[in-house]
Amino acid sequence: MTQAILSVSFAGPHVSVQDGGRPGLMRYGVPGSGPLDRRSFSAANIALGNRADAPGIEVSLGGLVLECLSGEVGYAVAGGGFILDHAGVRRGSWTVATLRAGEKLAIRPGPWGSWCYLAFAGTLQVPRWLGSASTHAMSGFGGGRLGAGQRLHITGAERREEREGDIPCPVTARPRNELRVTMGPQQRFFAAEEIAAFNSGPWRMTGAWDRMGVRLAGPMIAPNAALDMPSEPIVRGSVQVAGDGVATVLLADHQTTGGYPKIATVLDCDLDAFVQLRPRDRVVFRAVTAVEAIGIARTAAMGAAAYRQGLEKARATLEQRLLSENLIGGVIDAAG
Amino acid sequence: MTGNPLPARLFPAFSPVAEHSLLVEFGESIDHGIHLRVLQLDKAMAASPFAGFVEAVPAYAGILIRFDPLACDHQTAERHISRLIAQEMPVEAAVPVLRVVQVCYDGDLSPDLVAVATAAGLTPEEVIAAHLAGQYDVFMYGFAPGYAYLAGVPEPIRMPRKPAAVRGVPAGSVLIAGPQCLVSTITMPTGWWIIGRSPTAILTGQVDRPFLFDVGDRVRFERISRAEYDAGPER
Numbered sequence: 001m002t003q004a005i006l007s008v009s010f011a012g013p014h015v016s017v018q019d020g021g022r023p024g025l026m027r028y029g030v031p032g033s034g035p036l037d038r039r040s041f042s043a044a045n046i047a048l049g050n051r052a053d054a055p056g057i058e059v060s061l062g063g064l065v066l067e068c069l070s071g072e073v074g075y076a077v078a079g080g081g082f083i084l085d086h087a088g089v090r091r092g093s094w095t096v097a098t099l100r101a102g103e104k105l106a107i108r109p110g111p112w113g114s115w116c117y118l119a120f121a122g123t124l125q126v127p128r129w130l131g132s133a134s135t136h137a138m139s140g141f142g143g144g145r146l147g148a149g150q151r152l153h154i155t156g157a158e159r160r161e162e163r164e165g166d167i168p169c170p171v172t173a174r175p176r177n178e179l180r181v182t183m184g185p186q187q188r189f190f191a192a193e194e195i196a197a198f199n200s201g202p203w204r205m206t207g208a209w210d211r212m213g214v215r216l217a218g219p220m221i222a223p224n225a226a227l228d229m230p231s232e233p234i235v236r237g238s239v240q241v242a243g244d245g246v247a248t249v250l251l252a253d254h255q256t257t258g259g260y261p262k263i264a265t266v267l268d269c270d271l272d273a274f275v276q277l278r279p280r281d282r283v284v285f286r287a288v289t290a291v292e293a294i295g296i297a298r299t300a301a302m303g304a305a306a307y308r309q310g311l312e313k314a315r316a317t318l319e320q321r322l323l324s325e326n327l328i329g330g331v332i333d334a335a336g
Numbered sequence: 337m338t339g340n341p342l343p344a345r346l347f348p349a350f351s352p353v354a355e356h357s358l359l360v361e362f363g364e365s366i367d368h369g370i371h372l373r374v375l376q377l378d379k380a381m382a383a384s385p386f387a388g389f390v391e392a393v394p395a396y397a398g399i400l401i402r403f404d405p406l407a408c409d410h411q412t413a414e415r416h417i418s419r420l421i422a423q424e425m426p427v428e429a430a431v432p433v434l435r436v437v438q439v440c441y442d443g444d445l446s447p448d449l450v451a452v453a454t455a456a457g458l459t460p461e462e463v464i465a466a467h468l469a470g471q472y473d474v475f476m477y478g479f480a481p482g483y484a485y486l487a488g489v490p491e492p493i494r495m496p497r498k499p500a501a502v503r504g505v506p507a508g509s510v511l512i513a514g515p516q517c518l519v520s521t522i523t524m525p526t527g528w529w530i531i532g533r534s535p536t537a538i539l540t541g542q543v544d545r546p547f548l549f550d551v552g553d554r555v556r557f558e559r560i561s562r563a564e565y566d567a568g569p570e571r
Contacts, residue, residue, distance in 0.1 A: 026393040026400075028547045029477035029484075130546055138480055139522045185351035185359040230366045230396035231478050231485075237354050257395055257478030265354040290352035290410040297355035297405040 004071030004122065004157035008150040009104070012062010014210060016135035017126045017143025018117075020053025025130060026256050032236060033134040033142070033252050036211065036275040037115050039304060040079030040173055044119040046311045047096055047167040048076040049160055055126055055133040055143060056119040061278075063108040064118070064146065072100040074121030074160035078167050080113020080276055094167040098159045112175060113276045122157035137211040137253040170307050172300075176273030178284045179249075179266045181239065182293055186232070186261035189223040190241075197221055198263055203247070203283040211253040213240075214275075216283060220245035223261055231257040237266035239285075251275065267293055269300035348373075348421055350414050355405040356390075358413050361398035366487065366515070371475055374399045375552045377421060386416040394551050395476045396485075432473070432554040437519060437536045439467075439510050439557050440565035445533035452512070452529050456493050464559065466493045467510075467531060472517060472555040477547075482521035482538040484549045489515050501525040508534050510557075535560075535569040 018041065021034025035041035035058050042052035057064065059082070075097060077084060082093040085106040093116045099105050107116060126133045126143035133143040146152075187195060203218035222245035234240065238250045240260045249266060264285060266274065277283065288296065349361045360377060363370035378394045381401065388407030393400040403413050441449060441464050453460045472488035489512050497513045503525045505511075511518050511528035519534050520526065538548045549555070 024391045026391060026402075027477060027551065028482065029479060030481045136481065138524075141481070182352050182354055185353055188345075229364065231476070232359065232361075232395050232398050233393040233400035235353060235357060235400070235402075255479050256393065257476065267354050268356055290355075293352070293355035294405050294409045301406055 002071060002122075002155075002157050004073035004099075004120075004154040005069045006066045006073075006099070006152040006154070007069050008146050008148055008152065009065040009067050010148050011064050011146035011150075012060050014058075014060035014137075014145070015062060015064050016058050016137070016145045016211075017055055017124065017133050018058045018135060019055040019133040019143070021134050021252070022130055022132040022136075022142075026233065029256050030130065031136070031252065031254050031256055033132070033136050033211075035115075035117060035134075036252050037079050037117070037173075037272045039170075039272045039307075040115070041117040041119075043094075043167060043170075043173070043307070043311065044076040044078035044117045046308055047078065047163060048074060048119050048121050049163055050119055050121070052308075054119065055124045056117055057124075057146065059107050059116045059118060061109045061114055063106070065104065065106040066099070066152070067104045068099045068101050069151070070101050071154075071157050072098055072159060073154050073157035074098050074163065075105070076119045076163075076167065077107060077116055078119075078169075079116035079173065081110040082113065082116040083108050083110040094169045096160065096163045096165060096167060098161070098164065112278075114175075114278055115275055120154050120157070121160045122154040125153040125155060168307075168310065170303075172273060172303060172307070173276070174273065175276040175278075175281065176270055177277060177282050178286055179270050179274055180288050180293065180296055181264035181266050181285050182290060183264050183287050184262065185265070186229065187263050189229070189261040190221060190263055191224040194221040194224060195263070198247075199285060199287060201282075201284055203285070205277050205279050205281045205283060207279040209279075211251060213248045213250040213254060216247045216249065218247065218283075221247060221263065229259060229261060231259045232262075234258050234262070235265060235268075237268055237271055238262045239264045239266060249274070267296060269297045348418075350410075350417070352410045353400065357400050357402045358410055358417070359398050359400050360417055363397045366396045366475070368473075370397050371473075373421075377417065378551065380420040380423070381417070384420065386413060389413075395478070432552055433550070434554045434556060435549055436556050436558050437510075437534055437548075438560045438564070438569075439532040439534045440560050440562055441532045442562045442565070445562075445565070446510075446531050448529040449531050452493060452495055452531060455495060458492065463493050463531065466490045467512070467517075468557050468559060470517070470557075472557070474549045474551050474553045474555060475516075476551055477549075480522060480524065482547055483518055484538060484547075486517045486555050487515050489517050495529050497527040498529070499527075501527040502530075505530060506533070508536075510534050533565065535565055537569055 087103040129141040197219040208215040362373040390402040472486040510532040513528040
C-alpha cells in the first residue's frame with residue numbers, strides 16, 4: 001500500500017486530530033467532541049472524495065507547518081480565510097491539491113476565521129478511543145494534539161488530481177455573530193433585568209477560549225438565587241453563567257454536566273459558524289421559541305445538504321473536464 | 337445576589353434545550369426518590385423510544401432527552417415522554433447490579449486522609465471504616481469521561497469541598513466531598529478530598545463495556561493492601 005509520511009515542523013496550540021466525533025456517550029461523561037466547525041470539516045473531506053467524517057486535522061489560529069518526507073498525498077483545506085503556503089506558492093484555504101515528497105505546506109491565519117481543516121486522500125494513522133479519532137482536549141484521548149517533530153503516516157495515500165482546485169466557500173461558513181437561542185433551561189435563576197441584559201448585550205468574544213468553551217465579555221448577569229441546583233446535563237451550545245456573572249458558551253469538548261445555571265442554549269446549527277468569530281468580535285443573542293428553533297434547524301439542514309450536493313456536482317463537472325485532460329495526458333504518457 | 341426564593345415549580349417539568357433536546361426534571365434536589373424517577377424514565381425511553389430519539393443523559397434530578405430535529409420536535413417528544421411517565425412504571429424491584437471497587441488507603445496514596453480524620457474528629461482507621469461501610473449508588477456520570485458520581489458517603493465523613501483545587505491529582509484517586517464519592521479517571525485538578533487510590537479501571541478499555549458502571553448500579557469499596565495495589569488491577 002502506498003504510504004505518505006509527513007513531519008510536523010510546527011503546530012500551534014489546539015491543533016488536533018478530529019473526525020465525526022463520539023456521539024451518544026454523554027451519559028458516561030463523554031462529550032461528542034469532533035470538529036468545532038463540523039460543516040467546514042466535512043466540506044474538506046467531501047471535496048476530496050472522502051467520507052464526510054474521515055479523520056483529519058483541526059488547525060487553530062496558531063497554524064500548522066508540515067513537510068512531506070516521502071510519498072505524495074492529495075489534501076483538502078476548508079474553513080476560515082486561512083493562508084496556505086504550499087512549496088512557496090500562496091493561496092487561500094478552500095482548496096484541493098497534492099503534497100509531494102520534499103514539499104512544505106504551511107497553514108496560517110488569514111483575513112478571517114479561527115479554525116480550518118486539513119483532510120488527506122488516504123487514511124491518517126491515529127489512535128482511536130471509543131471508536132473515534134477525535135481528540136478529547138481534557139484527557140488527550142483519541143488521535144491527539146499535534147506537536148513539532150511528530151510524524152503523520154497516511155496509508156493508501158493517493159493523488160486525487162480530478163478533484164484539485166477551489167472548493168466553493170459557502171456564505172454559511174462565514175463567522176456568525178447573531179446566535180439564535182432557546183432560553184433556559186435554568187433561566188429561573190435570573191431576574192427579569194438580567195434576562196433583558198442577556199438579550200440586549202452587547203457581548204463580545206474574549207481571548208479565553210479552548211475546545212471546551214469560550215468566555216464572553218458583556219453585562220454582568222449574576223444569578224438571582226443561591227446556586228444550590230444539582231448538576232444538570234450540559235450540551236454543546238449551553239450558555240452557562242458562573243456565580244461571578246460571566247457567561248461562557250460551551251463547545252465540542254464541554255463537561256457533560258454542571259452545577260451552574262444555563263441561561264440559554266445556542267441552536268446547534270449556529271455553532272459551526274459561531275466558532276469562526278475571533279476575540280473582540282461582537283455577539284448578539286436572539287431568543288426563539290422551540291417551534292422556531294426546529295424550523296431554523298430544518299432550513300439550515302436543507303442548506304447544508306444542498307451545499308454538499310453542490311460539491312458532488314462540482315466534482316462531476318470536474319470529472320468531465322478531467323476526462324478530456326486525461327485523454328491528452330494519455331497521449332503524453334504514450335509519447336514519453 | 338439577592339438570594340430570593342424561587343417560585344415553586346410543578347414536576348415533571350419540561351424545558352426545550354436548543355433545537356435538539358428536552359430537559360425533563362422531577363425535582364430540584366439530590367434525593368433518592370427523585371433520582372428513581374429519572375432512572376425509570378431512562379429505562380422506559382431505552383425500552384420504548386420515539387422516532388428520532390438520539391440519547392438520554394440522566395443526572396440527579398433531571399434527564400436530558402436528545403432527538404434529531406429533522407425527525408422529531410419538542411412537542412412530539414414531550415407527548416411521548418408524558419405518556420411513559422403516566423404509565424407509572426413499577427418501582428424497580430430488581431436488586432441493583434453490584435460493582436466492587438478496590439481501594440488502597442496507604443499514606444502516599446491518601447494525602448488527605450489525616451486531614452479528613454482531624455476535621456471529623458476520628459482516627460484515620462475510623463475514616464476508612466466509615467468509607468468502606470457506605471452504600472454507594474451511581475447517580476450519574478459528569479464532568480469528565482468515566483467520572484461516576486457515587487452518592488452515599490456516611491454522614492460522619494462528609495466534608496465541604498476544599499477552598500481551592502489541587503492540581504495534578506492522578507487518575508484512580510478516590511475522592512470524597514459532601515455525600516459524594518468518585519474515582520477519578522484522568523489526571524485533573526480537584527477540590528475534593530483524596531482518601532485513597534484504586535487500581536480498578538472505570539474506563540475499562542473493553543469494546544463491549546467501555547465503562548465499569550451503569551447509572552443506577554450499586555458500588556461497594558473493598559480495601560486492598562499496598563502489595564495488592566502495586567500488583568495492579570484484579571483479573
